[in-house]
Amino acid sequence: MEKPTVHSAQSVRDIEDTVRTDFRHAMSYGGYLDLDHLLSSQHPLSEPEHHDELLFIIQHQTSELWLKLVLHELLEARRLFDADNLGKALKCIARVKAIQRTMTEQWSVLGTLTPREYAQFRGFLGSSSGFQSYQYRGVEFLLGNKNRGMLRVFESEPEAHALLGKLLEEPTLYDAFLRVLARAGYDIPSDILDRDTSEPWTFRKDLVPIFQKIYESDDTPWGLYEACEDLVDIEDNFQAWRFRHLRTVQRTIGFKVGTGGSSGVDFLKRALDLTFFPELYAVRTEIGN
């Protein structure tokens, strides 16, 4: 006779008696997370409502939540660089890198939106566009892609304008790191340390031998080497996000002009030529054994 198969798995789990069920006077999940607010913040505009507009809204809202945390962590990393607390700064950067990977993988969700589905509600988006994301622009500013002209987009949003104005003036994460290097004894030219930090970063050839020393010397403190590689990782991850955005845009709207007024794919392509930390890439050409 065949043995009966024993199934230990069940389809119902008992709720333990100790599980709390009365939240009239106690903090609950929804209360702590303000879910009423969060989950009533999706307002599709299409009429009749298009099934896929909710996907579009949630993809953007989750991206904005992650960008909020990226900004929070990068600001803390910059503060920790200023305090010469390299270990903790790198912990913040590790979190940023993990968020970036999640944001890049998230494009696969929007990739399920077909061109026709998007065309059916695109008209309801009017002139709104990701180009107007102040948090995205804030991250770019903090990483060194400063552009005063971008502020004009935010003239009708005073808080966003003020935040970007501040980030435009302040030192970038890279500025803060170069100051760490100067304090650690590396010969960073003084005009770099005193530069007008509201200007975009421009390539400095004289930094390349300094990075070469960091990369080639066995005496380099590990944290400094690691910080250099982390910056390269951040730039790499940023470019991967831009590339997936570009490819998603191309498969969804082809070569149509953007709702924000740009040429679309062509405009986005040009962002792939941008670099935050050019010397950290240039040094690779010089590295020997």
Ligand code: HEM
């Ligand atoms: C079907 C989906 C999407 C399409 C067709 C699309 C299209 C575009 C286009 C054409 C631009 C150029 C500016 C313009 O003229 O509008 C742009 C910029 C931008 N989009 Fe999207 N986008 C999509 C999804 C997203 C998502 C999910 C995000 C996440 C936040 C996003 C963030 C941005 C950002 C930050 C920019 C500015 C990029 C830059 O300055 O280089 N986009 N998008």
Ligand SMILES: N[C@@H](CC(=O)c1ccccc1NC=O)C(=O)O
């Ligand atoms: N620029 C997009 C529209 C778009 O994607 C969008 C519209 C409103 C809010 C966020 C958006 N996302 C990224 O640009 C387009 O041209 O179709």
